[in-house]
Amino acid sequence: MTTYVEAIQKHVVLPLEKATNRIFTQTYNPFYYHxxxxxxxxxxxFVSGLLLLVYYQATLATAYDSMKFITYEAPFGNAMRSLHRYAADGMMLFVLIHLFRVWFTDRFREYRILPWITGVILLTVMFVVGLTGYMLIWDADAVALTNITVNLLHAVPVIGNGLAGFFLGADLSGSALITDYTITRILVLHLGIPMFMMFMLWMHYLRITRPVTNAPTGLVFLMLSGLALFSAAFPVVLGEAAPPNFNVALDPITFDVLYAWPHQLGVAGWDPALIWLLTLAVPVGLLIVPYLQKKxxxxxxxxxxxxxxxxxSxxxxxxxxxxxxxxxRNDGSxxxxxxxxxxxxxxxxxxxxxxCAFKAIDIPRCDSKDVLAEIELALANQ
Ligand code: HEM
Ligand code: SF4
Ligand code: SF4
Structure with missing residues:
Protein backbone atom coordinates (compact mmCIF):
# COMPACT_ATOMS: atom_id res chain seq x y z
CA MET A 1 0.00 0.00 0.00
CA THR A 2 1.34 3.44 -0.90
CA THR A 3 1.89 5.59 2.18
CA TYR A 4 1.20 9.33 2.18
CA VAL A 5 4.98 9.91 2.27
CA GLU A 6 5.51 7.80 -0.87
CA ALA A 7 2.61 9.55 -2.61
CA ILE A 8 4.00 13.02 -1.80
CA GLN A 9 7.46 11.88 -2.88
CA LYS A 10 6.12 10.74 -6.23
CA HIS A 11 3.69 13.54 -6.97
CA VAL A 12 5.36 16.56 -5.33
CA VAL A 13 9.01 16.06 -4.33
CA LEU A 14 10.29 14.35 -7.49
CA PRO A 15 8.45 16.59 -10.03
CA LEU A 16 9.61 19.68 -8.10
CA GLU A 17 13.18 18.39 -8.12
CA LYS A 18 12.96 17.68 -11.82
CA ALA A 19 11.68 21.20 -12.57
CA THR A 20 14.24 22.97 -10.37
CA ASN A 21 17.07 20.86 -11.78
CA ARG A 22 16.26 22.31 -15.19
CA ILE A 23 16.65 25.85 -13.84
CA PHE A 24 19.57 25.47 -11.41
CA THR A 25 21.18 22.23 -12.66
CA GLN A 26 21.80 19.40 -10.19
CA THR A 27 24.94 21.08 -8.82
CA TYR A 28 23.20 24.24 -7.65
CA ASN A 29 19.66 23.08 -6.97
CA PRO A 30 18.69 24.80 -3.67
CA PHE A 31 16.46 21.81 -2.81
CA TYR A 32 19.61 19.70 -2.45
CA TYR A 33 21.02 22.22 0.08
CA HIS A 34 17.89 22.62 2.19
CA PHE A 46 24.79 37.17 12.89
CA VAL A 47 26.88 39.66 10.89
CA SER A 48 24.07 42.12 10.06
CA GLY A 49 22.70 41.83 13.61
CA LEU A 50 26.07 42.73 15.12
CA LEU A 51 26.25 45.83 12.94
CA LEU A 52 22.71 46.86 13.93
CA LEU A 53 23.72 46.49 17.56
CA VAL A 54 26.31 49.25 17.09
CA TYR A 55 23.50 51.84 16.93
CA TYR A 56 20.60 50.18 18.72
CA GLN A 57 19.68 51.64 22.13
CA ALA A 58 17.47 49.43 24.27
CA THR A 59 15.38 51.79 26.41
CA LEU A 60 11.76 52.78 25.97
CA ALA A 61 12.78 56.39 25.34
CA THR A 62 15.49 55.67 22.77
CA ALA A 63 14.69 52.38 20.99
CA TYR A 64 12.42 53.85 18.29
CA ASP A 65 14.71 56.85 17.69
CA SER A 66 17.75 54.61 17.37
CA MET A 67 15.84 52.54 14.78
CA LYS A 68 15.01 55.78 12.97
CA PHE A 69 18.70 56.68 12.95
CA ILE A 70 19.63 53.22 11.64
CA THR A 71 16.95 53.36 8.93
CA TYR A 72 17.53 56.87 7.62
CA GLU A 73 20.94 58.16 8.71
CA ALA A 74 23.51 55.57 9.75
CA PRO A 75 25.91 54.57 6.96
CA PHE A 76 24.59 51.31 5.44
CA GLY A 77 22.09 51.20 8.32
CA ASN A 78 19.08 50.56 6.12
CA ALA A 79 21.01 48.02 4.02
CA MET A 80 21.91 46.10 7.21
CA ARG A 81 18.32 46.31 8.48
CA SER A 82 16.91 45.07 5.19
CA LEU A 83 19.48 42.26 4.95
CA HIS A 84 18.70 41.27 8.53
CA ARG A 85 14.94 41.24 7.94
CA TYR A 86 15.04 39.32 4.65
CA ALA A 87 17.69 36.87 5.88
CA ALA A 88 15.32 36.02 8.78
CA ASP A 89 12.49 35.39 6.30
CA GLY A 90 14.83 33.43 4.00
CA MET A 91 16.02 31.30 6.89
CA MET A 92 12.48 30.48 8.02
CA LEU A 93 11.47 29.71 4.43
CA PHE A 94 14.37 27.31 3.86
CA VAL A 95 13.92 25.73 7.29
CA LEU A 96 10.31 24.97 6.31
CA ILE A 97 11.50 23.52 2.97
CA HIS A 98 14.13 21.53 4.91
CA LEU A 99 11.50 20.25 7.35
CA PHE A 100 9.09 19.15 4.62
CA ARG A 101 11.87 17.63 2.59
CA VAL A 102 13.30 15.46 5.36
CA TRP A 103 9.74 14.52 6.27
CA PHE A 104 8.57 13.63 2.79
CA THR A 105 11.74 11.83 1.80
CA ASP A 106 11.33 9.76 4.97
CA ARG A 107 14.62 10.89 6.45
CA PHE A 108 13.35 11.93 9.84
CA ARG A 109 12.63 8.93 12.01
CA GLU A 110 14.21 5.94 13.67
CA TYR A 111 17.97 6.65 13.91
CA ARG A 112 17.35 10.19 12.62
CA ILE A 113 15.09 11.04 15.54
CA LEU A 114 17.74 13.25 17.21
CA PRO A 115 18.03 15.68 14.27
CA TRP A 116 14.23 15.72 14.05
CA ILE A 117 13.67 16.51 17.75
CA THR A 118 16.42 19.13 17.85
CA GLY A 119 14.99 20.51 14.58
CA VAL A 120 11.57 21.00 16.18
CA ILE A 121 13.27 22.78 19.11
CA LEU A 122 15.20 24.97 16.64
CA LEU A 123 12.01 25.85 14.77
CA THR A 124 10.24 26.79 18.01
CA VAL A 125 13.02 29.01 19.30
CA MET A 126 13.52 30.61 15.87
CA PHE A 127 9.94 31.73 16.17
CA VAL A 128 10.71 33.51 19.48
CA VAL A 129 13.83 35.11 17.99
CA GLY A 130 11.83 36.48 15.04
CA LEU A 131 9.06 37.73 17.27
CA THR A 132 11.41 39.52 19.67
CA GLY A 133 13.18 41.01 16.62
CA TYR A 134 9.95 42.67 15.54
CA MET A 135 9.39 43.91 19.10
CA LEU A 136 12.81 45.58 19.27
CA ILE A 137 11.79 48.09 16.57
CA TRP A 138 9.45 49.62 19.17
CA ASP A 139 7.12 51.22 16.63
CA ALA A 140 3.33 51.00 17.02
CA ASP A 141 3.27 47.42 15.66
CA ALA A 142 6.02 46.34 18.05
CA VAL A 143 4.18 47.80 21.04
CA ALA A 144 0.99 46.04 19.92
CA LEU A 145 2.92 42.75 19.56
CA THR A 146 4.36 43.18 23.05
CA ASN A 147 0.95 43.88 24.58
CA ILE A 148 -0.64 40.87 22.86
CA THR A 149 2.27 38.69 24.03
CA VAL A 150 1.73 39.88 27.61
CA ASN A 151 -2.01 39.05 27.33
CA LEU A 152 -1.22 35.60 25.95
CA LEU A 153 1.26 34.94 28.76
CA HIS A 154 -1.27 36.06 31.38
CA ALA A 155 -3.74 33.54 29.91
CA VAL A 156 -1.48 30.57 30.71
CA PRO A 157 -3.09 28.65 33.58
CA VAL A 158 -1.43 28.76 37.03
CA ILE A 159 1.95 30.24 36.01
CA GLY A 160 0.58 32.89 33.61
CA ASN A 161 1.12 35.89 35.91
CA GLY A 162 4.64 34.71 36.72
CA LEU A 163 5.47 34.29 33.02
CA ALA A 164 4.09 37.71 32.13
CA GLY A 165 5.95 39.24 35.07
CA PHE A 166 9.18 37.55 33.97
CA PHE A 167 8.76 38.81 30.40
CA LEU A 168 7.91 42.35 31.53
CA GLY A 169 10.69 42.48 34.09
CA ALA A 170 8.04 43.38 36.66
CA ASP A 171 7.29 41.66 39.94
CA LEU A 172 5.50 38.30 39.92
CA SER A 173 2.24 39.66 41.35
CA GLY A 174 0.56 39.96 38.01
CA SER A 175 1.36 43.61 37.31
CA ALA A 176 1.43 44.21 33.57
CA LEU A 177 3.49 47.30 33.05
CA ILE A 178 5.95 47.70 30.22
CA THR A 179 9.16 49.28 31.51
CA ASP A 180 12.76 49.63 30.41
CA TYR A 181 13.34 46.19 31.90
CA THR A 182 10.91 44.77 29.34
CA ILE A 183 12.90 45.95 26.36
CA THR A 184 16.13 44.74 27.97
CA ARG A 185 14.56 41.29 28.34
CA ILE A 186 13.37 41.33 24.75
CA LEU A 187 16.94 42.14 23.65
CA VAL A 188 18.41 39.42 25.86
CA LEU A 189 16.00 36.86 24.36
CA HIS A 190 16.75 38.05 20.83
CA LEU A 191 20.52 37.73 21.33
CA GLY A 192 20.63 34.83 23.79
CA ILE A 193 18.44 32.34 21.94
CA PRO A 194 20.73 32.27 18.87
CA MET A 195 23.56 31.18 21.21
CA PHE A 196 21.34 28.33 22.39
CA MET A 197 20.62 27.58 18.72
CA MET A 198 24.32 27.03 18.09
CA PHE A 199 24.32 24.37 20.82
CA MET A 200 21.14 22.81 19.37
CA LEU A 201 22.74 22.76 15.91
CA TRP A 202 25.72 20.88 17.33
CA MET A 203 23.26 18.28 18.66
CA HIS A 204 21.38 18.40 15.35
CA TYR A 205 24.49 17.23 13.48
CA LEU A 206 25.69 14.80 16.16
CA ARG A 207 24.13 11.68 14.61
CA ILE A 208 24.47 12.73 10.95
CA THR A 209 27.44 11.38 9.07
CA ARG A 210 29.20 14.16 7.20
CA PRO A 211 26.31 16.68 7.31
CA VAL A 212 26.23 19.03 4.34
CA THR A 213 26.42 22.33 6.21
CA ASN A 214 27.71 24.52 3.37
CA ALA A 215 26.20 25.12 -0.05
CA PRO A 216 28.53 25.25 -3.09
CA THR A 217 30.16 28.64 -3.70
CA GLY A 218 28.04 29.32 -6.80
CA LEU A 219 24.80 28.82 -4.89
CA VAL A 220 26.07 30.91 -1.95
CA PHE A 221 26.87 33.70 -4.40
CA LEU A 222 23.44 33.37 -6.03
CA MET A 223 21.61 33.46 -2.70
CA LEU A 224 23.63 36.37 -1.30
CA SER A 225 23.23 38.42 -4.48
CA GLY A 226 19.50 37.63 -4.51
CA LEU A 227 19.26 38.77 -0.89
CA ALA A 228 21.24 41.97 -1.60
CA LEU A 229 19.16 42.78 -4.70
CA PHE A 230 15.91 42.14 -2.87
CA SER A 231 17.06 44.35 0.03
CA ALA A 232 18.00 47.13 -2.41
CA ALA A 233 14.71 46.85 -4.32
CA PHE A 234 12.47 46.66 -1.25
CA PRO A 235 14.28 48.40 1.61
CA VAL A 236 12.44 48.03 4.90
CA VAL A 237 10.66 51.08 6.23
CA LEU A 238 10.01 52.16 9.78
CA GLY A 239 6.45 52.00 11.08
CA GLU A 240 4.62 54.79 12.90
CA ALA A 241 5.83 55.74 16.37
CA ALA A 242 3.72 54.29 19.18
CA PRO A 243 1.60 56.66 21.30
CA PRO A 244 3.29 57.57 24.60
CA ASN A 245 1.25 55.14 26.73
CA PHE A 246 2.82 51.80 25.82
CA ASN A 247 0.52 49.79 28.05
CA VAL A 248 -2.57 50.37 25.96
CA ALA A 249 -3.36 47.67 23.40
CA LEU A 250 -3.20 49.09 19.89
CA ASP A 251 -4.75 48.14 16.61
CA PRO A 252 -1.69 46.83 14.78
CA ILE A 253 -1.01 47.88 11.23
CA THR A 254 0.96 44.99 9.77
CA PHE A 255 2.21 41.76 11.31
CA ASP A 256 4.62 39.26 9.83
CA VAL A 257 2.75 36.10 8.81
CA LEU A 258 5.71 33.82 9.51
CA TYR A 259 6.49 35.02 13.00
CA ALA A 260 3.36 36.69 14.35
CA TRP A 261 0.47 34.56 13.14
CA PRO A 262 -0.75 33.80 16.70
CA HIS A 263 -0.83 37.55 17.33
CA GLN A 264 -2.94 38.03 14.20
CA LEU A 265 -5.42 35.58 15.70
CA GLY A 266 -5.29 37.61 18.94
CA VAL A 267 -6.18 40.76 17.00
CA ALA A 268 -9.00 38.87 15.29
CA GLY A 269 -10.46 38.25 18.75
CA TRP A 270 -9.66 34.54 19.14
CA ASP A 271 -9.68 33.14 22.62
CA PRO A 272 -6.10 33.07 24.08
CA ALA A 273 -6.54 29.43 25.14
CA LEU A 274 -7.35 28.47 21.55
CA ILE A 275 -4.38 30.48 20.25
CA TRP A 276 -2.06 28.65 22.67
CA LEU A 277 -3.53 25.31 21.63
CA LEU A 278 -2.94 26.07 17.95
CA THR A 279 0.56 27.45 18.56
CA LEU A 280 1.62 24.46 20.63
CA ALA A 281 -0.06 22.02 18.25
CA VAL A 282 2.69 22.75 15.69
CA PRO A 283 5.74 21.57 17.71
CA VAL A 284 3.83 18.87 19.59
CA GLY A 285 2.33 17.52 16.34
CA LEU A 286 5.77 17.51 14.70
CA LEU A 287 7.24 15.63 17.66
CA ILE A 288 4.55 12.97 17.41
CA VAL A 289 4.65 12.44 13.61
CA PRO A 290 7.70 10.09 13.55
CA TYR A 291 5.99 7.77 16.03
CA LEU A 292 2.74 7.63 14.06
CA GLN A 293 4.39 6.35 10.94
CA LYS A 294 4.79 2.64 10.46
CA LYS A 295 8.28 1.38 11.21
CA SER A 313 36.97 -5.13 11.64
CA ARG A 329 35.18 -13.21 21.96
CA ASN A 330 35.11 -15.81 24.67
CA ASP A 331 32.91 -18.40 22.98
CA GLY A 332 35.73 -20.78 22.13
CA SER A 333 36.14 -19.39 18.58
CA CYS A 356 32.72 -8.01 4.60
CA ALA A 357 34.69 -10.56 2.59
CA PHE A 358 33.37 -13.48 4.64
CA LYS A 359 29.60 -13.20 4.06
CA ALA A 360 29.32 -12.70 7.81
CA ILE A 361 27.06 -9.66 7.85
CA ASP A 362 23.77 -9.20 6.07
CA ILE A 363 20.57 -7.20 6.06
CA PRO A 364 17.67 -9.65 6.12
CA ARG A 365 14.64 -9.00 3.93
CA CYS A 366 16.65 -6.49 1.88
CA ASP A 367 16.80 -8.39 -1.34
CA SER A 368 19.24 -7.00 -3.92
CA LYS A 369 16.60 -7.40 -6.65
CA ASP A 370 14.20 -5.15 -4.70
CA VAL A 371 16.95 -2.61 -4.12
CA LEU A 372 17.78 -2.53 -7.85
CA ALA A 373 14.08 -2.17 -8.71
CA GLU A 374 13.83 0.80 -6.31
CA ILE A 375 16.89 2.45 -7.86
CA GLU A 376 15.49 1.96 -11.36
CA LEU A 377 12.16 3.48 -10.33
CA ALA A 378 13.90 6.50 -8.79
CA LEU A 379 16.04 6.95 -11.94
CA ALA A 380 12.99 6.66 -14.17
CA ASN A 381 11.36 9.48 -12.20
CA GLN A 382 14.40 11.79 -12.55
C1 HEM B 1 18.21 26.39 12.28
C2 HEM B 1 17.56 25.56 11.53
C3 HEM B 1 18.17 24.33 10.92
C4 HEM B 1 19.40 24.16 10.34
C5 HEM B 1 20.49 25.21 10.15
C6 HEM B 1 19.49 22.78 9.94
C7 HEM B 1 20.57 22.22 9.30
C8 HEM B 1 20.67 20.90 8.92
C9 HEM B 1 21.75 20.33 8.14
C10 HEM B 1 22.94 21.12 7.61
C11 HEM B 1 21.51 19.00 7.99
C12 HEM B 1 22.36 17.99 7.22
C13 HEM B 1 21.76 17.90 5.83
C14 HEM B 1 22.50 16.94 4.94
O1 HEM B 1 23.58 16.47 5.31
O2 HEM B 1 21.97 16.69 3.84
C15 HEM B 1 20.27 18.71 8.67
C16 HEM B 1 19.69 17.46 8.74
C17 HEM B 1 18.45 17.21 9.29
N1 HEM B 1 17.58 18.15 9.80
FE1 HEM B 1 17.94 20.12 10.03
N2 HEM B 1 18.33 22.13 10.26
C18 HEM B 1 17.49 23.05 10.86
C19 HEM B 1 16.20 22.83 11.29
C20 HEM B 1 15.53 21.63 11.19
C21 HEM B 1 14.14 21.44 11.47
C22 HEM B 1 13.16 22.54 11.85
C23 HEM B 1 13.88 20.09 11.30
C24 HEM B 1 12.60 19.34 11.46
C25 HEM B 1 11.76 19.56 12.42
C26 HEM B 1 15.12 19.46 10.91
C27 HEM B 1 15.29 18.10 10.70
C28 HEM B 1 16.43 17.51 10.19
C29 HEM B 1 16.59 16.07 9.96
C30 HEM B 1 15.55 14.98 10.27
C31 HEM B 1 17.85 15.90 9.39
C32 HEM B 1 18.49 14.55 8.95
C33 HEM B 1 18.28 14.41 7.47
C34 HEM B 1 19.15 13.30 6.88
O3 HEM B 1 19.81 12.58 7.61
O4 HEM B 1 19.12 13.19 5.65
N3 HEM B 1 16.10 20.41 10.82
N4 HEM B 1 19.78 19.88 9.22
S1 SF4 C 1 31.27 -9.09 10.02
FE1 SF4 C 1 32.67 -9.43 8.31
S2 SF4 C 1 33.77 -7.49 8.04
FE2 SF4 C 1 32.80 -7.44 10.08
S3 SF4 C 1 34.36 -8.17 11.46
FE3 SF4 C 1 33.11 -9.91 10.91
S4 SF4 C 1 34.19 -10.79 9.14
FE4 SF4 C 1 35.01 -8.73 9.39
S1 SF4 D 1 24.03 -1.36 7.50
FE1 SF4 D 1 26.04 -1.78 8.32
S2 SF4 D 1 27.32 -0.06 7.69
FE2 SF4 D 1 25.19 0.58 7.47
S3 SF4 D 1 24.65 1.52 9.41
FE3 SF4 D 1 24.06 -0.62 9.62
S4 SF4 D 1 25.83 -1.57 10.53
FE4 SF4 D 1 26.53 0.39 9.76
Missing part, protein backbone atom coordinates in the same frame (compact mmCIF):
# COMPACT_ATOMS: atom_id res chain seq x y z
CA UNK A 35 19.95 22.09 5.38
CA UNK A 36 22.94 24.20 4.32
CA UNK A 37 20.95 27.26 3.21
CA UNK A 38 19.38 28.00 6.63
CA UNK A 39 22.98 27.95 7.92
CA UNK A 40 24.00 30.54 5.32
CA UNK A 41 21.13 32.84 6.33
CA UNK A 42 22.04 32.35 9.99
CA UNK A 43 25.53 33.72 9.33
CA UNK A 44 24.07 36.71 7.46
CA UNK A 45 21.84 37.30 10.50
CA UNK A 296 8.96 0.30 7.66
CA UNK A 297 12.43 -0.93 8.44
CA UNK A 298 11.80 -2.69 11.74
CA UNK A 299 14.05 -5.73 12.15
CA UNK A 300 16.06 -4.85 9.09
CA UNK A 301 19.29 -3.82 10.76
CA UNK A 302 22.50 -5.54 9.80
CA UNK A 303 22.94 -8.90 11.43
CA UNK A 304 26.19 -10.74 12.05
CA UNK A 305 26.66 -14.46 11.66
CA UNK A 306 28.89 -15.49 14.59
CA UNK A 307 30.05 -18.56 12.70
CA UNK A 308 31.39 -16.61 9.74
CA UNK A 309 32.77 -13.50 11.47
CA UNK A 310 36.58 -13.47 11.59
CA UNK A 311 36.80 -10.22 13.58
CA UNK A 312 38.67 -8.48 10.75
CA UNK A 314 36.42 -4.06 8.02
CA UNK A 315 32.71 -3.52 8.65
CA UNK A 316 33.56 -1.52 11.78
CA UNK A 317 35.88 0.72 9.78
CA UNK A 318 33.34 1.29 7.01
CA UNK A 319 30.14 1.84 9.00
CA UNK A 320 29.36 5.57 8.66
CA UNK A 321 26.84 5.54 11.53
CA UNK A 322 29.08 4.13 14.26
CA UNK A 323 26.60 1.29 14.61
CA UNK A 324 29.24 -1.43 14.89
CA UNK A 325 31.49 -2.25 17.83
CA UNK A 326 34.14 -4.97 17.92
CA UNK A 327 34.00 -7.00 21.11
CA UNK A 328 36.33 -9.61 22.59
CA UNK A 334 39.65 -19.26 17.17
CA UNK A 335 39.01 -15.59 16.27
CA UNK A 336 39.66 -12.93 18.90
CA UNK A 337 36.95 -10.37 18.01
CA UNK A 338 33.31 -10.33 16.98
CA UNK A 339 31.34 -7.59 15.25
CA UNK A 340 28.20 -6.42 17.10
CA UNK A 341 25.57 -4.15 15.50
CA UNK A 342 23.55 -1.67 17.56
CA UNK A 343 20.04 -1.80 15.98
CA UNK A 344 19.21 1.69 17.25
CA UNK A 345 22.10 3.21 15.29
CA UNK A 346 21.98 1.05 12.18
CA UNK A 347 20.67 2.89 9.13
CA UNK A 348 20.39 -0.18 6.89
CA UNK A 349 22.83 1.43 4.48
CA UNK A 350 24.42 -1.92 3.59
CA UNK A 351 28.02 -0.65 3.50
CA UNK A 352 29.13 -3.29 5.98
CA UNK A 353 27.64 -6.01 3.77
CA UNK A 354 29.86 -4.75 0.95
CA UNK A 355 32.88 -4.47 3.25
Missing amino acids: GALPNLFLWVL AMRGQFAQVSKDNCTGC LCYADCPYEAITMVE RFKKLSIVDPARCANCGLCVGA
